[in-house]
Every structure is written in C-alpha cells, then in structure tokens.
Amino acid sequence: MSNMVWNGCDVVELASRFGTPLYVMSENEIRSRMRRLKDCMAKGNDNTQVLYAGKAFLTMAMCRMVQSEGLGLDVVSPGELHTALKAGFPAERIYFHGNNKTEEDLAMALDCGVGRYVVDSEDEMVLLGEMARSRGKVASVLFRLAPGVSGDTHRYIQTAHTDCKFGMPLLGQGLRRCVSAAMADSGLDLLGFHFHVGSQLMENRAYLEALEVLGDLMVTLRDEVGFEVRELNVGGGIGISHGQGPEVDVEAYLGGILERAKGVCEARSLALPRLVIEPGRWIVGPAGVTLYSVGTVKEIPGIRTYVSVDGGMADNPRPSLYGAVYRCELANRMDEEADSVVTVAGRCCESGDILIKDVSLPKPKRNDIIAVMDTGAYNFSMASGYNRLRRPAVVLIKDGQARCIVQRQSFDDLVQGEVIPEDLV
Numbered sequence: 001m002s003n004m005v006w007n008g009c010d011v012v013e014l015a016s017r018f019g020t021p022l023y024v025m026s027e028n029e030i031r032s033r034m035r036r037l038k039d040c041m042a043k044g045n046d047n048t049q050v051l052y053a054g055k056a057f058l059t060m061a062m063c064r065m066v067q068s069e070g071l072g073l074d075v076v077s078p079g080e081l082h083t084a085l086k087a088g089f090p091a092e093r094i095y096f097h098g099n100n101k102t103e104e105d106l107a108m109a110l111d112c113g114v115g116r117y118v119v120d121s122e123d124e125m126v127l128l129g130e131m132a133r134s135r136g137k138v139a140s141v142l143f144r145l146a147p148g149v150s151g152d153t154h155r156y157i158q159t160a161h162t163d164c165k166f167g168m169p170l171l172g173q174g175l176r177r178c179v180s181a182a183m184a185d186s187g188l189d190l191l192g193f194h195f196h197v198g199s200q201l202m203e204n205r206a207y208l209e210a211l212e213v214l215g216d217l218m219v220t221l222r223d224e225v226g227f228e229v230r231e232l233n234v235g236g237g238i239g240i241s242h243g244q245g246p247e248v249d250v251e252a253y254l255g256g257i258l259e260r261a262k263g264v265c266e267a268r269s270l271a272l273p274r275l276v277i278e279p280g281r282w283i284v285g286p287a288g289v290t291l292y293s294v295g296t297v298k299e300i301p302g303i304r305t306y307v308s309v310d311g312g313m314a315d316n317p318r319p320s321l322y323g324a325v326y327r328c329e330l331a332n333r334m335d336e337e338a339d340s341v342v343t344v345a346g347r348c349c350e351s352g353d354i355l356i357k358d359v360s361l362p363k364p365k366r367n368d369i370i371a372v373m374d375t376g377a378y379n380f381s382m383a384s385g386y387n388r389l390r391r392p393a394v395v396l397i398k399d400g401q402a403r404c405i406v407q408r409q410s411f412d413d414l415v416q417g418e419v420i421p422e423d424l425v
C-alpha cells in the first residue's frame with residue numbers, strides 16, 4: 001500500500017485527521033504562483049499591478065497571503081469585501097467589481113475607502129458619483145467594457161462578447177457620453193478601462209484582440225473628448241490544463257499581452273497606461289485538492305460502475321454546471337494498477353451529480369480515499385448547502401504541516417439563524 005504525498009503531506013493521513021470531504025490548499029504553491037505572476041508583469045514594465053480575483057477562493061487566510069505577497073484584491077460583493085476587511089486587508093488595494101452593486105454595497109465601499117470601482121453601467125456611474133460627492137469623496141473608477149470578443153471557452157464563462165450582462169457596450173454613443181460625464185463629475189476620477197474576456201483561456205488570443213479594440217477606442221476618446229487612459233485592467237482568465245494537455249506557459253502568455261499593449265499604444269501614439277491583471281483560477285486552482293471517502297460501489301453489469309463519494313456537486317458544482325473535467329487518484333493505493341474504469345458520483349439527489357466520468361483507477365472499495373486534483377479554484381467558493389450537506393473544512397499546508405483555515409460546518413451551523421415562528425403549528 002502506498003499513500004499519495006502531495007506538497008509534502010500524506011493526504012490519507014490528512015483525511016483521517018481532518019475528516020472528509022476535505023479541501024486541501026498548498027500555501028507554498030499559492031505563494032509561488034503569485035510571485036511568478038508578479039515577476040512576469042514586472043519584467044520590462046515597471047508600471048504594472050497583479051490582483052488576485054477573490055471569487056476563485058476567498059477566506060481570511062487567503063487574504064493574508066495576498067496581502068503579504070503584495071498583490072491587490074478583486075472583490076465582487078459586500079461579503080467578499082467584508083472578508084478582506086476583517087482579515088485586515090488594506091482597503092486601498094481592493095478593486096470593487098460587480099454588475100449590480102447596490103447602494104448599500106457602494107456605501108460600504110466608500111466608507112472603507114476601496115481603491116478602485118470597476119463600474120459596469122451608466123446607471124452605476126451616476127449613482128456612485130452622487131454618493132461619493134455627498135460624502136465629500138472622490139471614487140477612482142475604471143469602466144468595465146464589453147469589447148465584443150469571445151474567448152475560446154465554455155459559453156457560461158465567456159464574459160466580453162457584445163450580448164453579455166457584463167460591461168458597457170461599445171456600440172452607439174453611450175460610452176462616449178459616460179466618459180464625458182465621468183470627467184465632469186467631481187465625485188469620480190475616471191482612470192481608465194477594464195475588460196475580462198473570459199475564464200479558463202489556454203491561450204491569450206482574445207486578450208490581444210481586445211487590446212486592439214481598446215487601442216482604437218482610446219484614440220477616439222482622446223481625440224473627441226480629450227480623455228487619456230491612465231490604467232488598463234485586462235482581467236483574469238488564465239487557464240489550467242486539468243491534465244488535459246500542457247499547462248499554459250504563463251511567462252509567454254503574459255509577455256505577449258504586455259508586448260501587445262505596448263505595441264498598440266506605440267502605434268497610436270498613446271501613453272502606455274498602468275497595466276493590471278486579476279487572475280484567480282491560475283493562482284489557486286492547481287494549489288488545491290479535495291479528498292473524499294468512497295462509500296457505495298455499484299456495478300451495473302456491462303454498463304458502468306458508480307463509485308459514490310461523501311461529497312459532490314455541493315462542494316464542487318463545476319462538472320454539473322458546465323461539464324468541467326477533473327482528474328483523480330486513489331490516494332491510499334497509489335502503487336496499484338489502474339485496472340478498472342469507473343464513474344465517480346457525488347451523494348446529492350441529482351442524477352447529474354457526477355464528479356468524474358469514466359476514469360481509470362485501481363478498483364475502488366468502501367473507505368478508500370479519492371483525491372480530486374486541481375480543485376483550488378471555484379470549488380469552495382461555489383459550494384452550496386444542497387441536501388443540507390455540511391460545507392467541508394479547508395486545511396492549508398505548508399512545508400508538510402497542515403493547519404485548518406475553515407472549520408467543517410457542524411449540524412448546528414446548518415440551522416443557525418433559523419426560527420420556527422411561535423404561532424406555527
């Protein structure tokens with residue numbers, strides 16, 4: 001018998017110590033990925049900034065790592081903002097995103113002094129300007145644009161095509177009107193633009209196309225309304241391979257974006273703005289594994305063997321949401337031959353709750369440990385309470401040591417805040 005060792009830890013031992021399902025995150029991996037991105041961006045350009053997109057995985061411990069590595073933080077909700085502030089993250093390094101920020105959200109952000117507002121619509125721009133002025137503040141703003149390009153990815157995670165709920169469209173005169181209005185608003189300091197072309201992009205083609213579109217727009221706005229872009233945020237989106245081919249060469253990927261941005265500006269005699277990126281998945285995805293215990297193994301003769309585990313779509317909705325493909329290992333029998341093809345099923349009451357279809361493994365049996373790889377992004381953060389499954393714990397490992405950073409929900413946590421009205425029989 002041999003156990004899987006991942007980032008210096010015996011994961012079977014982690015499963016027995018902390019229970020399953022269990023999210024395991026590697027601090028060494030997260031930090032080294034953040035450093036690599038910073039190095040890529042700093043190379044040849046001293047006016048860049050790397051943000052971490054908190055939607056991929058956000059806890060207070062994560063905020064602390066982002067802070068100590070010198071990155072900024074992208075948040076999209078008051079809950080994410082609260083998490084960051086509670087962890088002591090500096091508000092001025094926070095970018096506040098979202099396509100439907102409420103008045104309450106904006107008030108919270110203005111009161112704590114977030115560094116940037118990524119404004120998604122004219123309506124939001126007007127509201128933010130009024131609210132900032134009434135507080136005697138000036139909000140630093142980027143407009144999120146929909147440059148009309150499509151990344152090569154699942155349509156649910158394409159985010160910059162024209163018919164999209166995100167961003168301001170480039171069609172018509174609306175954007176020009178907004179830029180002029182923002183320039184005239186004493187509550188707003190319009191610094192530039194943001195786009196996010198999509199997620200899980202294995203190549204940078206869509207960014208390069210979007211940069212060309214932006215270049216033309218920047219010329220138009222400079223010539224027609226005298227607006228100079230000082231900051232350009234090209235979003236996140238760097239993909240990870242999930243074992244389906246080579247990993248992205250991130251140095252070449254980002255180098256290409258930096259080079260194109262420079263070329264676009266030089267060709268149009270524009271000053272090169274500060275360049276910002278905000279990846280989430282690439283930083284934390286490969287830095288996480290989820291451990292499950294095997295329960296029922298059901299063989300349907302001639303058809304399929306279902307291996308049910310003690311988690312599923314409640315802790316990882318991505319396979320059922322948009323067919324995301326994961327790989328796994330039988331973590332307590334790494335030395336055995338993968339002599340069977342099985343389907344790893346979750347325990348939720350949905351036929352679609354399948355984590356991995358047709359994977360080769362040594363034939364699993366009850367109490368084996370399955371490690372699903374590369375689950376660090378959009379698993380914990382997208383987890384639901386479906387079927388009243390308790391949210392798993394999260395442990396952070398470093399140099400072979402594990403610390404719990406999120407406790408497993410208790411049964412009492414599940415009913416916390418619930419009330420049975422006194423008149424209810």
Ligand SMILES: Cc1ncc(COP(=O)(O)O)c(C=O)c1O
Binds near residue numbers: 056196
């Ligand atoms: C505006 C924005 N920025 C950054 C990200 C992070 O994307 P990824 O995790 O693919 O890097 C997203 C993801 O949806 C996003 O919408």
